[in-house]
Amino acid sequence: MKNIILLLLFSLVYITHANSQEEPLNPKNNPADPGLIKSEITSMSWLMVKDSTEIKIGDVQTEIKKEKDKIYVITTVKMKQSPSNWIDSTIVSTSGFKPMYHSSYNQQRDIVLKFRKKKITGYYFDKQTNSKTQISETVKTRFFDSNFYPQLIRLLPLQKGYSDTISIFDYNPKSKIGVITATIKSTEETTIDYNGELKHVWKVDTTDDISNNTTINTYFIEKYTRKLLKQEIDLGDRKMIMK
Numbered sequence: 437m438k439n440i441i442l443l444l445l446f447s448l449v450y451i452t453h454a455n456s457q458e459e460p461l462n463p464k465n466n467p468a469d470p471g472l473i474k475s476e477i478t479s480m481s482w483l484m485v486k487d488s489t490e491i492k493i494g495d496v497q498t499e500i501k502k503e504k505d506k507i508y509v510i511t512t513v514k515m516k517q518s519p520s521n522w523i524d525s526t527i528v529s530t531s532g533f534k535p536m537y538h539s540s541y542n543q544q545r546d547i548v549l550k551f552r553k554k555k556i557t558g559y560y561f562d563k564q565t566n567s568k569t570q571i572s573e574t575v576k577t578r579f580f581d582s583n584f585y586p587q588l589i590r591l592l593p594l595q596k597g598y599s600d601t602i603s604i605f606d607y608n609p610k611s612k613i614g615v616i617t618a619t620i621k622s623t624e625e626t627t628i629d630y631n632g633e634l635k636h637v638w639k640v641d642t643t644d645d646i647s648n649n650t651t652i653n654t655y656f657i658e659k660y661t662r663k664l665l666k667q668e669i670d671l672g673d674r675k676m677i678m679k
Contacts, residue, residue, distance in 0.1 A: 460602055461588075461601065461603065462579055466533075466588075468591035469593075476500050478664070480667075481496075482494040485674075490677065494516055494518075495514045502530065505530055506529060506530060510524070510526075522541070524583055526581050528580075528581060534551075538581050547560050556574075556605065556607075560609065569609070573607075573614065582604040582616075586653075586664075589642065589655055594623050594640065597623060599619075602620070604644070606645075616645035621643060622641045623640050624638070625659065628656055637656045637666075639654060651669060652669075653668070653669055654667065666678065
C-alpha cells in the first residue's frame with residue numbers, strides 16, 4: 437500500500453511538472469532577462485532574394501526606448517515602391533514585458549490596440565474599403581504582443597538545442613485574431629560575416645500561427661551583445677533578408 441501511495445505521488449508530481457513545462461511563455465512565466473535590452477536605434481536593409489541575387493526593397497529602422505517601467509519599440513519601414521512609411525509602435529512593461537499598447541499604420545490599414553487586464557480594445561481601419569471595425573476582445577490567458585516577440589527572443593537563455601513556445605496576441609482579419617502561438621523550433625551556435633568581421637551568433641529558427649507555421653523566420657543574434665544582426669524570412673517559394 438505504501439509503495440502504491442508513493443507511486444501515485446510520484447506520478448502526480450511528474451504530471452504537474454509536465455503540464456507546467458507545456459505552458460507557453462507569457463509575461464508571468466518566462467526566463468527572459470530584461471537587463472539585455474537597451475535603448476538603441478538600429479537600421480537594417482530589407483532585401484528580396486531572386487535567383488541568388490539580393491535586391492533591396494526597403495529600409496527598416498527600429499528604435500527601442502527603455503524606461504524604468506516601460507519599454508517602447510518603434511519600427512519604421514520605408515519601402516522603395518511606397519510613398520508613405522509603415523510605422524509600428526509597441527509599449528510593454530519592463531517587468532515581464534506585459535503588453536500595454538500597440539499601433540500599426542500603413543497604406544492598407546490602421547490598427548490601434550489597448551491592453552487592459554483581460555480586455556483588449558481599439559479599432560481596425562481598412563483603407564481599401566474605408567471601413568472601421570471597433571475592437572473589443574476578452575481573453576483569459578496571458579500573452580505577449582505579437583509585435584514584441586521577436587525582441588523577446590533576444591532576451592531568452594539561448595543555448596544549443598533551445599526550443600520553446602510563446603503565447604502571443606495578434607489581430608488580423610485576413611489571418612488570425614486572438615491568442616495564438618509562436619514557436620522557437622531550434623537554436624544553434626554559428627558564425628556569420630558581418631561587415632567583414634566574423635561574429636559568433638545564435639541562429640534561431642521560428643514559426644508562428646500568424647502564417648499557419650508555413651513561414652520560417654531565422655534570427656541571427658550576436659552571442660554576447662544579443663543584438664539582431666540579420667533576419668531571414670523563408671516564404672517557401674520566396675525569401676527575404678534583413679541585415
